[in-house]
Amino acid sequence: MFSLIGFTPKLVMCDLDGTLVDSAADIHHCLNLALDDLGLARVSQLQVRNWVGRGASRLVYCVLEAGQHPAGLHDGLLAGFMRHYQQAVCQFSRFYEGVPEFLKACRQAGIPLACVTNKPYAPAKGLLEALDCLDDFQLLVGGDTLPHKKPHPEPLQHCLRHFGTRPGEALMLGDSRNDVEAARAAGVPCVALPYGYNHGEPIEACEPTWIVPHLGVLLDRAPA
Structure with a gap:
């Protein structure tokens, strides 16, 4: 080799x-569940694929920036995303x-x-x-x-x-x-x-x- x-x-x-x-499909799914929890608009999988790779915190900031949401929502959205993702880390990942x-x-x-x-x-x-x-x-x-x-x-x-x-x-x-x-x-x-x-x-x-x-x-x- x-x-x-x-x-x-x-x-x-x-x-x-x-x-x-x-792993983008799982990340996308769990991120949208966290957005649902906060009553915020969902994001597309294409958006998530362009945002993934710089860590979960940066991913959440990208979501907030794209939706023009206050940066103060960061910690709550991050915690929600991590909670959902830890419970369903590999439903669609291949x-x-x-x-x-x-x-x-x-x-x-x-x-x-x-x-x-x-x-x-x-x-x-x-x-x-x-x-x-x-x-x-x-x-x-x-x-x-x-x-x-x-x-x-x-x-x-x-x-x-x-x-x-x-x-x-x-x-x-x-x-x-x-x-x-x-x-x-x-x-x-x-x-x-x-x-x-x-x-x-x-x-x-x-x-x-x-x-x-x-x-x-x-x-x-x-x-x-």
Whole structure:
């Protein structure tokens, strides 16, 4: 595996939403339930897909800005969303193409995996558990685990320290500018996927190290 990028990493760090899992439908559903609770207008799934990826708090601010609602509603809407989402984190969420095979290949090759997401730790853990892949990851870093989240390099640097791995020996997998910029700041090569949540911006504009259509192409047996 990994012949496409020319080296076998000693650590693979993976973003979650938009990289491993298409989770927008669940986020959209639970966000609208929270809006219903407050008597506010619902939002579309397309809007949510453009807002996801910068953490739950930023997502809520986007909703309020789009609806021209007072910023003072933020904490109540955030709490409602998190309550609904924690109870229904994986009704509609599904792996993207090639992800189960990629995780299995890393596990068989003995390559450590870390999930590095801006999603809060509790729902991230719940989602991985629901998809029966939590045990594939030796480390999970949520958006509320450390003082900073992506695009700050701290989450990736934390993983490098945890596994005792040098930046050039690791690999970051992501779908957004947050992932690419965090990897660049940490000195880690980055494989980007074009199908995720990048706030309407083509992933090419972020200039990752590589772009692949799905993670299966990183496996030697998969056609490029």
